[in-house]
Amino acid sequence: MNVTATLIGQMIVFSILVWFVKSVLWEPMLKVLEDRKGRIADGLAAAEKGKHEEELARKHALDELKKAKAEAAEIVAQGQKRAAEIVDEAKNAAIEEAGRVKVAAQADIEQEVSRARETLRTQVSALAVAGAEKILGKEIDAKAHAKALDELAAQI
Amino acid sequence: MSESNAPAISSPVEYIQHHLTNWSVGVEHGEQVKIVDFSVFHVDVFLFSVLLAGLLAFFAWKIGKNLNPDKPTGAQNVAETIVEFVNQQVKDIFPNADGLIGPLAITIFMWVLLMNSMDFLPVDLLPALFGGVASLFGADPHHVYLKVVPTTNLDTTFGLALSVFALIIFYNIKHKGVWGYIKQFLFHPFGPYLMPVNIVMTAIEEVAKPVSLGLRLFGNMFAGELLFLLIALLAFSVWAMPAQIALGTLWAIFHMLVVPLQAFIFMLLTIVYLGLASQSAEDH
Incomplete structure (x- = not known):
């Protein structure tokens, strides 16, 4: 329990130790810690920014998607409209065609009827002559009764 | 401890x-x-304190040389924790500290901690070994002395306290000027009309700083050491051994609190005193 020359030694050791710790550990380590703090802050800021950008991108993507959907719906609607039009056109064309075919068929039928009538007309006189010949038992001169035969044929 | 049992029993x-x-x-x-x-x-005081200072310096150098900025490992983590802890204390107590306060504080903390920790070695271990080695060279082991805890010696504690005191004066003069520092003695704390009282009061206040620093650490560590010695004396009989072990364990556990606490208090008061010294006269 006394103060001796060791005191001076301890003070010198202490001073050297302080200087040594300061230069080899304290200052380099504080620098490292400071740098790391800065880097962490930068990293966090970058992450925040990235998050914000991601948010923006997501919103943008959502907008795009909505727009695309609207466009698609419009295209589908147009397509449906066009399809209906085509169907209508086809139907009209078919009706028209059908009408035309019917008209042609009726014309044909009339033609056939008149032709048949014509044929019948030509043959009726011969049939009448042949019938009369059988009834009378003698030949009849068709030319002499041409007028009566023609009248008969005209009745058909 | 058995080597020293005989003298302990015969003459405590x-x-x-x-x-x-x-x-x-x-x-x-x-x-x-x-x-x-x-x-x-x-x-012995000088030897052990220098050895521990060397140990501290070695680790400081080793860690400082291998600083890895992004992947701190093992020892660096420990050192970073201590450095940040001390730095935080300095920042809290002494906001505009210059570059010396931090290293000063951490050196005090770690060095005192190491020196105090010598108390955890069994009280007889190193003295008995040293006595045994010395007796090989023909010395009388009873005349070979070794105190292993440097902080149980006033030289160490006052070596630190007076270094801090020198810095207190230095910082006072640096921040207040010589005249400002003298004015503090003349006019503080009672104003110009009680000048003689002021001088005495401020002088006591200033001198009390290193004295309390040095004596507090010395007293705590000396008392701790003494108690370990008294507990070691219980080895006089086999029947007292359980008591010795129980008390020794208890005291060692309590001492684990005291050892870092005293180191911390010394460091903290150093920062406080230097912070006070750095306030300009107007702050008072």
Whole structure:
């Protein structure tokens, strides 16, 4: 329990130790810690920014998607409209065609009827002559009764 | 401990005195050292404090050399924790500290912690070993002294306290100027009309700083050491051994609190005193 020359030694050791710790550990380590703090802050800021950008991108993507959907719906609607039009056109064309075919068929039928009538007309006189010949038992001169035969044929 | 049992049993006073005597040069065996005697040098105190300072310096150098900024490992993590802890203390107490305060504080903390921790070694381990080695060279082991805890010695604690005191004066003069520092003695705390009282009061206040720093650490560590010695004395009988073990364990556990606490208090008060010294006169 006394103060001796060791005191001076301890003070010198202490001073050297302080200087040594300061230069080899304290200052380099504080620098490292400071740098790391800065880097962490930068990293966090970058992450925040990235998050914000991601948010923006997501919103943008959502907008795009909505727009695309609207466009698609419009295209589908147009397509449906066009399809209906085509169907209508086809139907009209078919009706028209059908009408035309019917008209042609009726014309044909009339033609056939008149032709048949014509044929019948030509043959009726011969049939009448042949019938009369059988009834009378003698030949009849068709030319002499041409007028009566023609009248008969005209009745058909 | 068994090597020292015999003297402990036969003469407890001699056992304790033997343990409380330094390995010194400049003093004859049995001679009482005066309270202040600069012709004496305590070899053990200096040896252990320098060894621990060397250990501290080695680790500081080793860690400082291998600093990895992004992937701190093992020792660096520990060092970073301590550095940040001390730095936080400095920032809290002494906001505009210059570059010296931090290293000063961490050096005080770690060095005092290491020196105090020598208390955890069994009280007889190193002295008995040293005595045994010395007796091989023909010395009388009873006249071979070794105190292993440097902070149980006033030289160490006052070495630190006076270094801090020198810095207190330095920082006072740096921030207040010589005249400002003198003015503090003249006009503080009672104003210009009680100048003589002021001088005495401020002088006591200033001197009390290093004295309390040095004595507090010394007192705590010396008392702790003494108690370990008294507990070691219980080895007088096999029947007292359980008590010795129980008390020794208890005291060691309690001492684990005291050792870092005293180191921390020394560091904290150093920062506080230097922070006070750096306030300009207007702050008072």
